[in-house]
Amino acid sequence: MILHNENRLPRTAPEQQGIASAGLLRFIEALDSQIHELHSVMLLRYGAVVAEAWWSPYAAERPHLLFSLSKSFTATAVGLAIDEGYFTLDDPVTSFFPAETPLVVSEFLAAMQVKHLLTMATGHASDPWTAMNERLDGNWIKAFLAYPIATAPGSQFVYNTGATYLLSAIIQATTGMRLSAYLDPRLFAPLGIEQMHWQESPQGITLGGIGLSLTTEAVAKFGQLYLHKGLWNKQRILSEAWVDQATALQITNGDDPDSDWAQGYGYQFWRCRHGSYRGDGVFGQYCIVLPAQDAVLAITAGIDVLAMQQPLDLVWQLLLPIMGTSSLAADPVAQRALTEKLASLGFSTVAGQASSPLAELVSGRSYQVAANRLGLERIQLHFSAAGCRLLVHTATSVETLVCGYGVWQAGATALFQQAFFGHTPFVASGAWTNEASFIMQVRLYETPFVYGLTLDFIDTELLIEIRINTALDSLAPVVLTAQQLSG
Incomplete structure (x- = not known):
C-alpha cells in the first residue's frame, strides 16, 4: 500500500520497491553504530519513502542547516535564470558588476565567465571566502573581484564558496530578486517546500554557497526532482538539458578511485x-542521487570533516547491493524490526x-570570568x-541556557x-556527574553543532570547559576560569 499526504512524499514498505527490510535494517544499524552524530536519513526508491529516521531530539518538522549543499540549489537557480534568458554560461x-570591478582588470579576471563560477574553475589558488568575510565595508563582490587569480579560468578545480556567492549576486543583479525569492515560486512552492530559510550577506545578498536550511524531506524532494530530470508530478520545473549538464563531469578534481571527492565536478x-552524484x-x-x-x-549530520567519506562507503557497501529491480514478498517480521x-x-x-549536596550552596552565585576570546564576562547558576x-x-x-x-x-x-x-533554537540536558561537577549538553538542533559544558566547582572558583562536536578549525576545548563574586 502506498500512503499519500498533501505536500508529502508517498510512503511504502521497502519490499514494494524491491528492497528487503532485513537488508535495510543492517544498513541503518551500521549508520547508527559507525557514524557519530547522525541526525536524519531518508531513503526514496521509485519516488516513495521506504525508510526515514530522525535521531531524537532531531525531528521531521525541524529544518537543518545544509552548509555547502546550498550550492546545488544555487546552481538550480542559475539553470532557471539561463533558461529564462537573463544571462548565459x-x-x-565582470559584466554584471561594473561598480565593483577593479579599475585595472587582469587578463584572467576578464576571462572569467559564469561557467567558471559554476565549476569552481575561477583560476584562484585558494577560496576568496575568508577575504570576503573580512572586508571592512561588507562589499563581498569587490573582495571577490579584487582577489588574485593565479591561473587561467577553466584550467583547474579549486573549491570556491566565494564563486557560489557571485552566482547568487548575478541572480540578484539580473532578475532584481534575491536568490531565495527567485527560487520560491520556481522551485520551493512547486515542490511543496514550506520551511525555508537562507542567510544573507551584509550586502543583502543570499549567501548562495552556504546558509540554506531545509527539512530532510525537502532535501529528498530536491534529489527526486533531479533524478526525474527536472520533472515534478509531471510538471516541468527544470530543463532536462540543465540537469544533464549540472550533474555531468565538467571538470576533473582528483584521481583517487576510492574517494567520492575525486570523481569529477559538475x-x-x-x-x-557507481554513476551517482550528490549535493554535499x-x-x-548529503543529497545523494x-x-x-x-x-x-x-x-543530515554533525560528523567530523575527516569522516565524511564513511557514510558514502556504507551506501556503496550495504545499500546498493540490496536494491533489486522487482518487488519482493511482504516480510512483516523484518519490516516490524526495521520500523x-x-x-x-x-x-x-x-x-x-x-542533585548534589553542592547544588544548593552554589545556586544563585555569580562568578566573574577571566578574560577570554568568547567575550563571556559573568556567569550565574540556578539549580x-x-x-x-x-x-x-x-x-x-545576557544569555540564558536552561537544561533539564x-x-x-x-x-x-x-x-x-x-x-x-x-x-x-536549542535543547539542553544536564546532570551532576559527581558532587562537584555538573555537565550540560546543548544541541543546536537546526545545525550540525553540539556543545558540551563541564562546570567544576572548586571552593570559590569555577572551572568551565566548553567542547564542540565538530568544527572547520580546532576542536580543542575552551577552558575558562571564574571567581566567585562577593555578596
Missing part, C-alpha cells in the same frame, strides 16, 4: 562512484544525578528540582556565535 563575470554537484555540505549534509537504482538518499529500529533512534540525555538555569553575561547581552534532568529542555540563544546564526 559564457557571460563575463555545476555545483559532486560526481560519485560539510559535517555530513542514484540514477541506476532510481533512488535518492538524504542525510522499531527507526523509531528508537536518538541521543541520550546527560547521564548522572539530578532547582526541575533543572539548571545558566545566565551568561557578555558586554552586550533526564529530559531535553528547549530554548534559543546567541551565545554560541556561529557566523550569521543569531538566536538559534
